[in-house]
Every structure is written in C-alpha cells, then in structure tokens.
Amino acid sequence: MTATRLVRCLAALKGAERKALNTFITAGDPTKAATVPAMHALVRGGADIIELGVPFSDPEADGPAIQLSSERALAEGTTLREVLDMVAAFRTSDTATPVLLMGYLNVLLKMGLAEFASAAGRAGADGVIVVNLPPEEAADVKELLAAQGMDLVLLAAPTTTPERARMIASVASGFLYYVSFRGTTGANLLDPKAVGQSVTRLREATELPILVGFGIRDGDSARRVAALADGVVVGTALVTTMGEAPPDEIPARLEAQVRSLRQALDA
C-alpha cells in the first residue's frame, strides 16, 4: 500500500527535522465563498496540514469560538456535500497539502459512511477526525477510509490510560492527536510541562507522529509545545480571526497569523 499524502507529509517533515503546523478552520465560516481562499492563505503562511471543520448543530466538545464558527457556517447553509466541493476546488491548485475533515458523527452517518468515504476520497480529502467516535466504534470507518487511501486520526487525552493509548494507537493512522488538557477547544488551560510528560508516555504506546492541539494560540505557545511533540494544531485562534476580520481581509490576516506561528516553530 502506498503511503497516504498525510503520512508522506509527516515523514518529510520529520526527515527535515521540522515541526508540523496543522491549522483548523470551519468550512463555510463566515461564508461559503471564504473557505477555499482561506485554505490557500493558510498554506501561503506556512501551514503543513489543513483541518477543515464540518459544521454541526451540537458541537459538544467545542468551546465558544468554534461553536460560533459552526453557527455562522450553518447560518450560511453549509452542507457536507458543499464542504467536499470546497476540498475538490482547493485540490485543483494544491495537490500537496493534506486536508483532513473534522466533525461530529451524525453528519457523516446521514450521508452514509460508505458514501461519505468515497465522496471524500474523490474530492481529494486525506483523512478524517471524528470528535465523538472513540476507537471502540471506529473499525468500520477506518476500513472504509483506508479503502480510499485516507487516514483515520484519533485523539488521546490527559485522561487516557496507558492501556487505552495502546488501543487507540492500534486503530489510528496518520498521527495521534493529543488533546493537551481536560476541556473544550480554545480554553486557556495549556500546561506545557504536563503535555511533555504525557507525550513521553504516549510515545511508549505508538510509533505514530504525535501532534498536540487545544489551547495553542500564538507563536510562543506553539514553539513551547512543538518542542515536546512532532507538531501542533491551531484552531480557535484562527477561527476567531475568521469571525472578526472584515471578509475581504480574511486571507491576508490568516496568512500573517500562520506565518508568525511558522516562524516561531522554525526559529
């Protein structure tokens, strides 16, 4: 089996001794037209991976900023099919950057998991993160995605026992997403020291790259956390920009924001 675009990307970064910068925005936020230009802006700024949020009415694991972004996207009437169209549009001019779809299970179930996997594969998506799909329930999804050459990224948390970590690692592919604290996205609870200890323990359970997310909001926190892991995920800080910037300034602002994260990681 050939390595997926996500696996190749992370391997190349590792070879170059660089940290992965994974950036999250919500598709359709603040408008449907904003998303593809925003994705390109993330890449110009230096993002290695894009996580595209699929909006859901009940984002129970998200803090206020991402809740609001989901509400804005749904107010625009953003559907899963349209999110896949955005990925396909992005792919017409960027074939290098891995794109992961992140969301909640009900939206995927509604389309049908098999139909979703093949449509996402056709659109050029590289993997999926489903917030409320624990490894115990993930076997079907994993198989369907693998058949399309896509990865299923799973989350590990501070409450994850070593036993669970091994089970998660045995199901996950691409990378492990370590949730840096007990809480929802965007909370101000980051403790780099605790993250370092947890990542060290996680390494015993997996060979997969480990990316850390939740609470990383600027160059300083990105640099400190990235030093402990293979890369970082930044979401709330970017989504907040999407919500606040005048629409015509979004790409430039995102690009500048990501560039400052990139520079901090590469320093």
Added chain:
Amino acid sequence: MTPTDELEPMTQANLAPYDAPNAAGYFGDYGGRFVAETLMHALDELTAVFEELQGDAAFRAEFEQDLSRYVGRPTPLYRAERLARHAGGAAICLKREDLNHTGAHKINNTVGQALLARRMGKTRIIAETGAGQHGVATATVAARMGLECHVYMGAEDIRRQSLNVYRMKLLGAEVIPVNSGSRTLKDAMNEAMRDWVTHVDHTHYIIGSVAGPHPYPLLVREFQSVIGVEARAQCLEQEGRLPDLLVACVGGGSNAMGLFHPFVDDEGVDMVGVEAGGLGLATGEHAAPLNAGNPGVLHGARTYVMDDEDGQIVPTHSISAGLDYPGVGPEHSHWKDIGRARYGSVTDEEALAAFRLLNRTEGIMPALESSHAIAYAVAEAARRPASDLIVVNLSGRGDKDIGTVAEVDGIEL
C-alpha cells in the same frame, strides 16, 4: 393524537429473558458510547463502580432506605374511577410519582447517582435540566450530601419554568443559563458535557434520563425501575392481576423505562410511550423522534434523533419543557424496532385538555409532561372493554406548570 400500530404478537424467538444491554452498552443496534476521548475513562470508571455496587447489599440497602425515608416511597397505585368513567371503557390506575419528594420521578435517579458520586469521591455535581424537575432533584440530593452543584438550563426553559429555577437557587445550586442553539434541553446537555470534560476529575455528571453514553441508560433505568417493581406488585395485590397496558410519557424516556422494564418479560402486558406531538406531527413542530425521526448519534449514543437531510439536529417544540428534546434513550429505540413497546404522540392541546381533566375529575394536578400520558390513556381506555386495566405513570405534579397554563388562558398571575 397519533395512535400506534397494533402490536405484533410475541413470537417464540423473543421469549428468552430480556438481558440488554450488552457489555458495550448496546440495546440491539442502539446505545454505545460516542463521546470525546477525554470522557472515556470517566465512563469506564462509572461503569465499574456501578457494577460493583449493584452486587453490594449495603449499597442497595442504603438506596432503598433513602427511597423510603427521604423520597417517601413506595408511591401509591391509585385507581382513578372518575377519570375512567369519563373515558368510558377500561379501568385506569395512576402510579403516583408526583407524590415523591420534590414532585417527580426524577429523584429516584438522583438519589442513586448521588450515592455513586460519593463512592467515587466526587465533590461536585453537574446536571442538565429542561423542566427543572431533574435540576431540582439534583440540587436536592447535592444539598443533602453537601456537594457543590451546578445546573445547566436553556434560557428559554428558565423563562417558562421560573419557579423551579428559584427552587434550585434556594437549594444552594447555581443555575447556569445556556444561550446557545435552541436554548432548551439539548443545548443544556451540550453545555453540561463541556463542563464535564473540563472538570471530570472531581465532578460527577448526573444525567437526568435514560439517555447519554453507556452506562447512563443502564444505570438510570436501574434506579428508576423501582417504579415498575412497585407498580407490578401493587397491581397484583390491589387488582389481583397484571395490567393489560402501561402508558408513560417519553422525553428522554426515564419514567417510561422505569415503569416498563420490570414488566419486560410479562408477555401479556402492552406498553405505549407517548412523545410530545407539539403542534402536530405534520407541522414538524414537535419533539417526537421515535414517531418522526430516524437513527443517528446525539449526546453520546446511537438512537432515534430529529435531524435534517444534512444530519443537523433540528429545533423541537413542546409545551412541556421536559419533553422538548430531539433525542431519546437508546433502549426505547431498540424497543420500537423489536416491537416490545409502541410509541404514540399527543399534541400540546390534547395534553392541556388532559391536564384540566385530571384536575377536575380526580383533584390531581399532573405535570404537563405526565398530561401527555393521561391524554393517551384516556383515549385508549375508551377503545377498550371495562375488563381491561391500564396503568399510567403520573411522572410528576403540575405546580411548576401553572404559569404556562395560565398564560394559555390569558391570565396573568
């Protein structure tokens, strides 16, 4: 009112004793655990503690003593003669959960879960509430055990259940208004999950119905099944027979499952869960996922939900805040599919009429939630012979709803 289809006769195949859920928390295709990884360990811990305590005689004795001396159990099974005469047909007995301490069945569950929380060493309790009955029942047990208590409640529900909001405050709980989404029960549950993810180490989340991720549907059922255990024994003693039909309203489904489950292997006992028909199923303005929804995943479980063609959960409507929820406990989804229970619905207007009827015929003021069950039972009684016996779960009392009913009447209190 939408009546249910006739029940298929039970076949030989489903005569084996009922033993759902399985170890993974599945009732047939429904249930399971669909939550963020951060909560998985807490759910494992809760499952382990619950299983251990189920076999612990001292724990059972303490739970039963709390139910009798603090909650006031057993609640009576009352034969509603004038109500039945009004309906003209089958006999009707009311299981008087309205007579529990705090006025609804919700306290059976909170008393049990408070004991679990204490055993796990948790010092803080959180809950979601719709009508406020579960919030009041949670604040009550938290006060009694000296635990910190935060209750999440949709801003819309805070408006229509202001009496219960004040009760919770008097009990020392903090009521946190939820302004996201439809500002009702489902949004309160989202917010409670977010709180739990953040404070999971020292906080126990007391879910108020047979909903949510495993083990909640199981443990809430076990704590609520005291309703059916008592009702079954009372029926045999007072009426000399088992009932022909059980009727209960279904929000998340805890009062219904509490009544139904102890009868699950009694072949001749039919069961009907009554969902909130709101302005009518055809209008889309209702809260009846089993009647008009489809399987999906919401709040940690695979179950029937109300969603749109893109999988977004849709706003619900019911005059009763406690039924105003787009999901339902997974065991009810299973029972719908296997036909062990049937699920009908009753509109706001029919529930209001039943509220008034029970006041006038029996001197009992039911909660608007329970009024849905009364309305269904009265219509069903009329279609059945006098020799039939219907047991209705009168899940709560209606004091909290006086303001809503007065508003309908155009009266300012």
